[in-house]
Amino acid sequence: MQLRHLRYFVALAHHRHFARAAAECGVSQPTLSAGLAALEQDLGKRLVERDRRFIGLTPQGQAMLPWAQQILGAMGSMAQAVAAIAAPLAGPFRLAAIPAALPLVGRFGDALLHRHPGLHLMVHQATSRAIEQDLQALSCDAGLTYLDHEPPAHVVAVPLAQERYLFVTRRDGGDCGAAMDWAQAAAMPLCLLHEGMQYRRILDAQFAARGLAVTPRAVADSYVALLSMVQAGRFATIIPDGYAALLTGLDWAAIRPMAGVETARRLGLVVLDRQPIGPLALAALDVARGLAA
Incomplete structure (x- = not known):
């Protein structure tokens, strides 16, 4: 089993596309395909479902992937440790x-x-x-x-x-400075991160602890998208206070702390x-x- 074949396999699992995986590895697509075939022959198992394009990893390929990633990661760390002695x-x-x-x-x-x-x-x-x-x-x-x-x-x-919470609306949509009540926030047209994001799960727990539930009008996977929607004027959002410094000087943003004592995360x-x-x-x-x- 050759390390470069493991690299081909991990790159393909990441990109799910033969040409992009080959480009990352700096080889031609036929070379990558031949390397994957050699890896499968070494293991005696089919690892990749493919026709003219990548379909997915087989169950054997899924089982192998984290081990291949760890082998390559350990090899990289070993090389770094050796190199760090002299440079x-x-x-x-x-x-x-x-x-x-x-x-x-x-x-x-x-x-x-x-x-x-x-x-x-x-x-x-x-x-x-x-x-x-x-x-x-x-x-x-x-x-x-x-x-x-x-x-x-x-x-x-x-x-x-x-981390603590900040409530953000357009400046013409609310007062600055005064703390925002959780019940009032729940009644606003909110845009929030989607439920797969940890911060959203934390927010949902905070609302639930106060007997409240929120159904946001819009969801996204980035704060940039949320703030863009707030800037447009029809939405409000709740963000971590770490973003406050990045919002300094934005004359459209009204930023208020959320009311109530909370334990900082x-x-x-x-x-x-x-x-x-x-x-x-x-x-x-x-x-x-x-x-x-």
């Missing part, structure tokens, strides 16, 4: 962040790249569950996520921020708790602990 860290640093934690990316990323100028940061947005899966599969180096609500398992965590950096911890994860922990201090 500064270099190459990509893969950071996954839930939408609520995206305002932390700038502070963490700036500190990481200042400390390790040979790295280049690759950020992608993901759900908290996807971040946990990516860490286990060694397909990301660190994540920014919630530490208390549905906390990820088997991680080392560093708290970086505490912690957001922070997480890396996979395994031994040995790879050099990139160690670098991330060191930077995060410096920021937390």
Whole structure:
């Protein structure tokens, strides 16, 4: 079994398209197909359902995927550990962040790249569950996520921020400054993240604790989309206070805290708790602990 064939397999599972997987691996499509066939021959199992195009992974392919991801991730960490003995860290640093934690990316990323100028940061947005899966599969180096609500398992965590709620409407749609009542908010034409997003589940729990239920008029998977709808004038939304600094200077936005005493939720950096911890994860922990201090 050859590592490059595992790379072909993982790339195809990610892109679900032969040509795009081949492009990522820097090979022709026939070379990728031949490598996958060789991998299947080595294992004696069919891994990919295909006709003239990619259809999906077989049950055997699905079972193999997380192991292939971990093998490639471990090989990458081993190479980094060896290289770090004689030279500064270099190459990509893969950071996954839930939408609520995206305002932390700038502070963490700036500190990481200042400390390790040979790295280049690759950020992608993901759900908290996807971040946990990516860490286990060694397909990301660190994540920014919630530490208390549905906390990820088997991680080392560093708290970086505490989160509270902000209610946002157009400035001509409400007063600034005064706290917003939860019952009043529930009666507004809300646009919120969809139920697959952790922040939405947290909000739903807050409403339910007050005997309220919300049916938003619109849902999205990003705060940019929510704020765009609010700016249009017919919607209101509830966002984490980490976004407040990003809204400074927007003359159309009326921003109000949500009423009532609440326990702040912690957001922070997480890396996979395994031994040995790879050099990139160690670098991330060191930077995060410096920021937390």
